[in-house]
Amino acid sequence: MRIGFDHDKYTAMQSEHILNRIAKFGGKLYLELGGKLFDDTHASRVLPGFRPDSKVSMLLNLKDQAELVVVINADDIEKNKIRGDLGITYDVEVLRLIDAFRSIGMYVGSVVLTRWRDQHAAVMFKQRLEALGIAVFRHFDIDGYPYNVKHIVSDAGFGKNEYVKTSRPLVLVTAPGPGSGKMAVCLSQLYQEHQRGVQAGYAKFETFPIWNLSLKHPVNVAYEAATVDLDDHNMIDPFHLEAYGETTVNYNRDIEIFPVLDAVFEQIYGSSPYASPTDMGVNMVGNCIIDDEVCREAAHQEIIRRYYAARCSLRKGQCEQGEVDKLELLLQKSGLTDDDRPVLAAARTRAEETGAPASAMQLPDGRIITGKTTNLLGPSAALLLNVLKALGGIDKSAHLISPHVIEPIQTLKCDYLGNHNPRLHTDEVLLALSICAATDEKAAIAMKQLPLLKGCEAHSTVILAQVDNNVFKRLGVNLTCDPRYQTHKLYHK
Numbered sequence: 001m002r003i004g005f006d007h008d009k010y011t012a013m014q015s016e017h018i019l020n021r022i023a024k025f026g027g028k029l030y031l032e033l034g035g036k037l038f039d040d041t042h043a044s045r046v047l048p049g050f051r052p053d054s055k056v057s058m059l060l061n062l063k064d065q066a067e068l069v070v071v072i073n074a075d076d077i078e079k080n081k082i083r084g085d086l087g088i089t090y091d092v093e094v095l096r097l098i099d100a101f102r103s104i105g106m107y108v109g110s111v112v113l114t115r116w117r118d119q120h121a122a123v124m125f126k127q128r129l130e131a132l133g134i135a136v137f138r139h140f141d142i143d144g145y146p147y148n149v150k151h152i153v154s155d156a157g158f159g160k161n162e163y164v165k166t167s168r169p170l171v172l173v174t175a176p177g178p179g180s181g182k183m184a185v186c187l188s189q190l191y192q193e194h195q196r197g198v199q200a201g202y203a204k205f206e207t208f209p210i211w212n213l214s215l216k217h218p219v220n221v222a223y224e225a226a227t228v229d230l231d232d233h234n235m236i237d238p239f240h241l242e243a244y245g246e247t248t249v250n251y252n253r254d255i256e257i258f259p260v261l262d263a264v265f266e267q268i269y270g271s272s273p274y275a276s277p278t279d280m281g282v283n284m285v286g287n288c289i290i291d292d293e294v295c296r297e298a299a300h301q302e303i304i305r306r307y308y309a310a311r312c313s314l315r316k317g318q319c320e321q322g323e324v325d326k327l328e329l330l331l332q333k334s335g336l337t338d339d340d341r342p343v344l345a346a347a348r349t350r351a352e353e354t355g356a357p358a359s360a361m362q363l364p365d366g367r368i369i370t371g372k373t374t375n376l377l378g379p380s381a382a383l384l385l386n387v388l389k390a391l392g393g394i395d396k397s398a399h400l401i402s403p404h405v406i407e408p409i410q411t412l413k414c415d416y417l418g419n420h421n422p423r424l425h426t427d428e429v430l431l432a433l434s435i436c437a438a439t440d441e442k443a444a445i446a447m448k449q450l451p452l453l454k455g456c457e458a459h460s461t462v463i464l465a466q467v468d469n470n471v472f473k474r475l476g477v478n479l480t481c482d483p484r485y486q487t488h489k490l491y492h493k
Helices: 007-024 041-046 054-060 074-078 090-103 120-131 182-195 218-226 238-244 252-269 292-315 321-333 342-354 379-392 403-416 426-437 441-447 466-475
Strands: 029-033 066-073 107-116 135-140 170-174 201-205 234-236 249-251 358-362 368-372 457-460 478-481
Touching: 007 029, 007 054, 007 201, 029 182, 041 218, 041 292, 066 074, 066 090, 066 182, 074 090, 074 107, 074 120, 090 107, 107 120, 107 182, 120 135, 135 182, 170 182, 182 201, 182 252, 218 234, 218 292, 218 321, 234 238, 234 252, 238 252, 249 252, 292 321, 292 478, 342 358, 342 368, 342 457, 358 379, 368 379, 379 426, 379 441, 379 457, 379 466, 403 426, 426 441, 426 466, 466 478
Parallel strands: 029 170, 029 201, 066 107, 066 170, 107 135, 457 478
Antiparallel strands: 234 249, 358 368, 358 457
16 A cells, blocks of 8 residues: 655654744743544545554654643533544543553643533542542633633633643643633633743644645545534635735634634734734644655545445434535535445445345455355455455465354354344454464464455445444444445344
């Protein structure tokens, strides 16, 4: 698989740029972190060569100067808001983030609870954090926020928030998800620091959209596709164009709020350090793309994947028609069709031939392998075995898993665990394969091919069970599904 992004160049350039921004503000910087720090699989898909932990690797260059502040909206705690990709509530995600940062040697200074109104669940969470030895600070609702600047930048506004005690020159402000209040916390701290005679600045670290790529560049369009649920859209930064005569890209929310931020900066400092939203950013990702063609193709695949994911979510009742319509429009504007994703046609052709659900995967060398529904295996499980045979140079007629192993598993599923479908899912196939690998050389060879699946494209003609989705995700396979179920039942596990 071709590489389009230079990871090493990025980690060096990005950390140096952040250090320069700290120096610009006299030695202290509040850096708002947008997007995901850990497991940034979107960035790694659209920028081949970008690693899911590239941003963390970059921050490790600065770990001796940095501390983290994790921000969570108290209302999100009260209503048990869930992070969709992980399936855990925001308060649990705060704990996960703290553990993750500590495990790599990063210092977590505190947690800030925003929109504080003594909500019961938030009070309980605050007590839990404090019992764990974590410093907690409360920030309150401010009347007229964010537009009544005179009131906000006063003792009755930011001044009533609890001052977050920090000890290092770089304060990284992150959160479990959008709407947590990261920017408000940064601005409040700027006011509080200024009141104490401490020089401090603010900057924003967002990977997307990439400011120095064109508005219609596929990587930026893929970001729009990824955020249709937030109603985000990319725009030319009019403030930057007016100030410098240079065309750059930002997104609507930052552009809309910039006049307010500009006024807040003037109220605190007497003048604003930035002429545009683009000025506030420190993102160097666009400077580290080394093969634009590779990144364009990867982004095209991401746009198609997002479209099919939304159609499946609509079928499950998990999103609205408007999201699908927006993605379809992005697909059309990008000139993309199903023909641009070869595994779609391969899976559908196999399904037509067999009269049952089928799946297909494109290997790193371009070959497309298919899997069909059988009495023993579902199409995704069959596909997985066929792919491992192809990668391992094993004859496709060979049996990697003995029927003597499959039959007891089917008996366990149907006779003892109450399942009605005897076909093996992908997780069950992998367990069976690992058992056979202990005594069968071909099965052992097949097992060793699993790492090669990372980054492969796959498609299923039906919506897969969650267990199959999870296995493909953990293997790093980029999966799409046609928005229909194998059966006409109303309830699907």
